[in-house]
Amino acid sequence: MIMKKITLMLISVSIYLLSCNKGDSQITKLDDITPDFTYIIVDTGQDKFYDNSNEISEPSTSDAFYAQDAYYKDYIPNYRNNNDSTITDLNTGLMWQQNPGAKMSLAEAEEYIKTFKLADYDNWRLPTIKELYSLIIFSGIDPSGWEGTNTDLLTPFIDTDYFIFNYGDENAGERIIDAQYLSSTKYVSTTMAGDKTVFGVNFADGRIKGYPYGPMPGQTTDKKFFVMFVRSNTNYGINNFIDNNDETISDNSTGLMWDKNDSEQSMTWEEAFEWIKQKNSENYLGYNDWKLPNVKELQSIVDYTRSPATTNSAAIDPIFNCTKIIDEGGNNNYPFYWSSTTHANMTNGGNAAYVAFGEALGYMNMFETYELMDVHGAGAQRSDPKIGNPEDYPYGHGPQGDVIRIYNFVRCVRKM
Numbered sequence: 001m002i003m004k005k006i007t008l009m010l011i012s013v014s015i016y017l018l019s020c021n022k023g024d025s026q027i028t029k030l031d032d033i034t035p036d037f038t039y040i041i042v043d044t045g046q047d048k049f050y051d052n053s054n055e056i057s058e059p060s061t062s063d064a065f066y067a068q069d070a071y072y073k074d075y076i077p078n079y080r081n082n083n084d085s086t087i088t089d090l091n092t093g094l095m096w097q098q099n100p101g102a103k104m105s106l107a108e109a110e111e112y113i114k115t116f117k118l119a120d121y122d123n124w125r126l127p128t129i130k131e132l133y134s135l136i137i138f139s140g141i142d143p144s145g146w147e148g149t150n151t152d153l154l155t156p157f158i159d160t161d162y163f164i165f166n167y168g169d170e171n172a173g174e175r176i177i178d179a180q181y182l183s184s185t186k187y188v189s190t191t192m193a194g195d196k197t198v199f200g201v202n203f204a205d206g207r208i209k210g211y212p213y214g215p216m217p218g219q220t221t222d223k224k225f226f227v228m229f230v231r232s233n234t235n236y237g238i239n240n241f242i243d244n245n246d247e248t249i250s251d252n253s254t255g256l257m258w259d260k261n262d263s264e265q266s267m268t269w270e271e272a273f274e275w276i277k278q279k280n281s282e283n284y285l286g287y288n289d290w291k292l293p294n295v296k297e298l299q300s301i302v303d304y305t306r307s308p309a310t311t312n313s314a315a316i317d318p319i320f321n322c323t324k325i326i327d328e329g330g331n332n333n334y335p336f337y338w339s340s341t342t343h344a345n346m347t348n349g350g351n352a353a354y355v356a357f358g359e360a361l362g363y364m365n366m367f368e369t370y371e372l373m374d375v376h377g378a379g380a381q382r383s384d385p386k387i388g389n390p391e392d393y394p395y396g397h398g399p400q401g402d403v404i405r406i407y408n409f410v411r412c413v414r415k416m
Contacts, residue, residue: 334358
């Protein structure tokens with residue numbers, strides 16, 4: 001075990017140093033990076049505990065809701081301001097543009113990056129969705145439905161001590177939540193009515209969604225996003241899965257071990273914790289320290305090269321088994337999976353974040369008729385009420401009618 005860790009450390013450091021170009025000396029010190037793994041999943045930053053609706057004190061081992069996100073503190077967000085309009089993430093080794101500036105379309109960003117130079121570096125790139133999602137923190141509060149005007153009262157899902165962040169400009173006809181940040185990861189299928197789609201992170205409301213990158217309905221210009229370019233550590237977000245031939249899968253890039261199979265049944269958020277607790281009491285697959293993954297851990301195993309429509313599979317490496325379901329439209333699809341992370345809003349903590357490994361369906365109002373379609377793409381991260389009746393949401397929730405299931409699937413994880 002010691003030799004394995006030393007080997008992983010040396011490989012990680014070698015890969016990292018090779019990925020850095022001339023001028024990177026300020027971020028290649030060994031005490032500036034975490035060398036154990038090549039894909040560090042930065043903690044969500046969630047430090048509050050919740051039951052099905054409200055904040056609670058930390059549950060004990062015998063209580064419901066034990067071992068939720070806030071219980072674990074691994075790789076706490078750790079940044080350095082380089083005082084040259086760049087920020088270095090000391091966990092991931094990624095260097096970020098500090099200020100996204102004015103919004104750009106995908107086409108504009110792809111053209112702009114060709115000549116973009118900042119802090120004497122000219123090797124910037126659009127971040128992948130996994131690189132971009134590394135910055136999200138779930139101390140943020142979802143402002144959806146908020147009717148105030150003073151955004152100083154809001155808490156975004158990104159560290160504003162280091163990064164410059166703005167909500168949507170209502171004076172320009174935008175919504176408060178129009179703070180979508182662009183990634184380079186295009187959806188391999190299409191969303192809405194066959195639109196080509198790119199994934200982005202919304203640091204205003206704490207979600208990953210696929211967005212059509214052409215003109216939005218009723219508009220003639222391409223959708224615009226905030227853009228933060230990134231550089232260094234081009235290996236970030238690349239998994240290294242190993243089938244242990246005992247129904248577990250190790251990811252040697254993150255240091256996490258996953259159940260090869262899922263729960264094969266859907267359940268509420270509270271029931272998910274009970275299901276994990278039961279598995280640990282059974283010494284499931286030879287271990288008793290399984291947990292419900294936080295949302296960033298769960299998103300780390302999404303395979304964005306796959307989708308039900310293009311590969312006839314879930315958006316996950318086929319080394320895993322993923323239960324097929326019949327979706328709300330009566331079609332074959334794949335589940336949403338619970339995370340241990342509460343997605344708090346301005347009222348309470350009644351929602352929890354999930355990742356859609358199947359299509360992120362929604363009921364779009366098309367000419368006064370609700371049509372079920374893939375509105376956000378397999379690999380989206382949204383949230384569901386922790387309890388309730390899905391039949392109370394016949395046309396979903398929100399502007400795209402996000403399907404509300406409440407009963408979602410579970411895949412457990414543990415540290416190697």
